[in-house]
Amino acid sequence: MTREAALGDRQRQGRRRHLELLGLAAAAALLLSRPDLATLAAGLGLFLWGMTLLEGAIKRLSGGTLDHWLHASTRHTGRAIGVGALATALVQSSSLVTLLAMSFVSAGLVTLPGAIALLFGANLGTTTGAWLIATFGLRFDLAQYAMPLLALGLLGQYRLSGKLAGMAGLLLGIGLLFLGIDFMKLGFEAWQDGIRLDGLAGDRAWHWPLLVLLGVIATVVMQSSHATLLLTLTALASGQLPYLPALAIAIGANIGTTVTAVIGALPAGVAARRLAGAHVIFNLATAAVALVLLVPLAWLVDAIAEVIGLAATAWPLKLALFHTLFNLLGIVLMLPLIPRLAEWLEQRFPEPARLPLTQARYLDPASLNHADTAVSAMEQECRRLERRAYHLLCNAILMPSAEVIGHPPQPHSVAAPIEREAWPLVNTRYHERIKPLLTEIMAFQARIDVPLTEAQQQHLAVLQARSLRMVEAVRFGEVLQRSLLRHSARVSPLREAHDDLRLAVAIGLNRLAEQEDGQTIAAPLEEVRRHWQDQLAKRLREHRLDPWLASTLMNDLHQASRMMAALSERDASAERAENHTSPQ
Numbered sequence: 001m002t003r004e005a006a007l008g009d010r011q012r013q014g015r016r017r018h019l020e021l022l023g024l025a026a027a028a029a030l031l032l033s034r035p036d037l038a039t040l041a042a043g044l045g046l047f048l049w050g051m052t053l054l055e056g057a058i059k060r061l062s063g064g065t066l067d068h069w070l071h072a073s074t075r076h077t078g079r080a081i082g083v084g085a086l087a088t089a090l091v092q093s094s095s096l097v098t099l100l101a102m103s104f105v106s107a108g109l110v111t112l113p114g115a116i117a118l119l120f121g122a123n124l125g126t127t128t129g130a131w132l133i134a135t136f137g138l139r140f141d142l143a144q145y146a147m148p149l150l151a152l153g154l155l156g157q158y159r160l161s162g163k164l165a166g167m168a169g170l171l172l173g174i175g176l177l178f179l180g181i182d183f184m185k186l187g188f189e190a191w192q193d194g195i196r197l198d199g200l201a202g203d204r205a206w207h208w209p210l211l212v213l214l215g216v217i218a219t220v221v222m223q224s225s226h227a228t229l230l231l232t233l234t235a236l237a238s239g240q241l242p243y244l245p246a247l248a249i250a251i252g253a254n255i256g257t258t259v260t261a262v263i264g265a266l267p268a269g270v271a272a273r274r275l276a277g278a279h280v281i282f283n284l285a286t287a288a289v290a291l292v293l294l295v296p297l298a299w300l301v302d303a304i305a306e307v308i309g310l311a312a313t314a315w316p317l318k319l320a321l322f323h324t325l326f327n328l329l330g331i332v333l334m335l336p337l338i339p340r341l342a343e344w345l346e347q348r349f350p351e352p353a354r355l356p357l358t359q360a361r362y363l364d365p366a367s368l369n370h371a372d373t374a375v376s377a378m379e380q381e382c383r384r385l386e387r388r389a390y391h392l393l394c395n396a397i398l399m400p401s402a403e404v405i406g407h408p409p410q411p412h413s414v415a416a417p418i419e420r421e422a423w424p425l426v427n428t429r430y431h432e433r434i435k436p437l438l439t440e441i442m443a444f445q446a447r448i449d450v451p452l453t454e455a456q457q458q459h460l461a462v463l464q465a466r467s468l469r470m471v472e473a474v475r476f477g478e479v480l481q482r483s484l485l486r487h488s489a490r491v492s493p494l495r496e497a498h499d500d501l502r503l504a505v506a507i508g509l510n511r512l513a514e515q516e517d518g519q520t521i522a523a524p525l526e527e528v529r530r531h532w533q534d535q536l537a538k539r540l541r542e543h544r545l546d547p548w549l550a551s552t553l554m555n556d557l558h559q560a561s562r563m564m565a566a567l568s569e570r571d572a573s574a575e576r577a578e579n580h581t582s583p584q
Contacts, residue, residue: 046179046180050173077117083118084097084121087125097119098122098279101118101275102275119278119279123331126257129226130233130324134316152168152171152175157172208248212287212291218249219255228252229250232319236316254286274342285334289329360441361384378445385441386466386467389434390512392429393473396481398485404506404509404510406510438471476559483552484502484556501528505564525564532557
């Protein structure tokens with residue numbers, strides 16, 4: 001970066017900071033001059049803070065149970081919708097379920113249609129938030145319940161650890177939600193004699209899209225459809241907002257939830273973008289149908305409300321009923337189209353034709369949202385690293401991997417002439433293909449910040465140890481390759497011994513790829529090593545071999561043994577870990 005560019009960048013940052021300070025000063029002045037608006041803003045802030053704490057506490061306390069539950073449900077469309085709705089109702093966060101679904105599909109644990117069905121259910125589950133707010137939040141004085149919850153939560157956060165700290169976080173989150181709802185009720189009540197929103201009558205056709213847009217903007221700004229619905233329900237209950245405009249804003253809140261999926265998909269892979277696209281299409285289609293049928297749906301709500309005994313003026317409960325009905329309508333309309341939608345998205349967002357050699361394929365940031373997907377992504381990427389290491393180890397013994405992996409190596413493979421120029425150096429290939437990928441794997445593992453079971457932690461430790469052992473074997477192979485290349489001529493006194501060594505290592509690599517045990521992997525080389533130790537002593541006595549070359553061969557046998565020992569230890573450590581974590 002040039003000096004002028006750096007100076008310009010600093011100036012832009014300075015202007016941005018000045019604008020932020022001016023914005024904060026203007027907001028502070030407005031809130032100081034309008035205590036009712038300050039109360040409303042404080043309530044909204046407390047509500048959003050409580051939602052964040054509640055989501056984090058539920059993830060910690062579930063210990064992977066929620067994740068396993070959602071994963072298992074995606075095998076059947078109907079079950080995926082039901083479980084998605086129930087999970088969202090329990091955690092009161094469609095964003096959490098959406099991000100989990102994106103991590104599942106990114107890691108290849110579930111199919112795209114199953115993840116789409118899970119999102120449909122999550123949309124339905126968000127309607128329970130409106131029911132809870134309309135039924136309890138607006139009828140009771142929640143502040144008296146909030147204070148003991150806040151006290152217990154704050155004390156527990158500082159004094160407790162583990163699961164108990166998670167419980168304290170749960171209490172603190174619920175307490176903040178209750179206090180936020182109560183503050184917002186107070187804020188709107190203070191508006192009753194001041195600003196009124198009766199002008200939003202929505203009696204013209206072009207009013208409805210504007211009200212929907214208002215709901216979208218509110219949800220995007222606050223990053224929570226629950227917050228938008230809370231504002232709408234509170235304004236509706238206090239008489240600040242007419243009924244039909246409130247329904248249109250609720251439709252917009254549904255559209256606004258897609259922003260979370262889109263933001264989460266931007267840094268993620270193709271699979272996550274496909275799922276985000278499905279989320280956007282479903283919510284837009286559902287909103288379009290609900291907007292067109294707004295008045296008929298409102299009539300249907302009135303009819304159902306009369307049947308179930310709701311008062312004609314129970315507007316908040318009617319809005320919650322409307323929210324549920326139009327989401328159900330969207331599911332009914334879109335459910336038969338899931339296979340076609342998934343197929344279209346796969347065509348619209350195709351897999352990249354070829355990834356750069358240094359780029360990880362499975363370490364999608366979306367996988368970090370969920371323990372199972374993070375571990376699965378690590379496992380798949382470590383397998384890629386191992387496959388690259390196999391090929392590089394074949395390169396180290398100057399044999400094509402096609403002659404080693406997949407079928408038992410044959411003696412004629414090692415007897416073929418060796419063209420030194422045809423074999424790139426292991427060190428070069430290591431820095432091109434192995435080290436960058438290992439760096440990405442280790443960085444990804446360091447970023448895993450979700451609760452892991454003991455078995456998952458042990459599995460990650462095994463994966464890391466196996467990868468490091470493979471890399472260690474490659475480094476031994478680098479030294480071995482240099483000697484094999486120096487003595488590759490047919491007339492070299494070491495060629496016979498090197499061919500035996502190469503064939504023994506090739507057989508060991510073949511057995512390693514077939515997942516045989518560590519002793520079987522190292523056995524062929526051990527036999528060759530014993531044979532040539534005897535031969536070296538004999539040939540040295542008979543002056544048939546130069547001592548300098550004899551020491552070279554001993555060193556090569558030692559390097560090969562160290563390489564196979566690293567591979568055998570890698571295999572043995574994995575077996576020990578599996579035995580340790582398997583149920584007795």
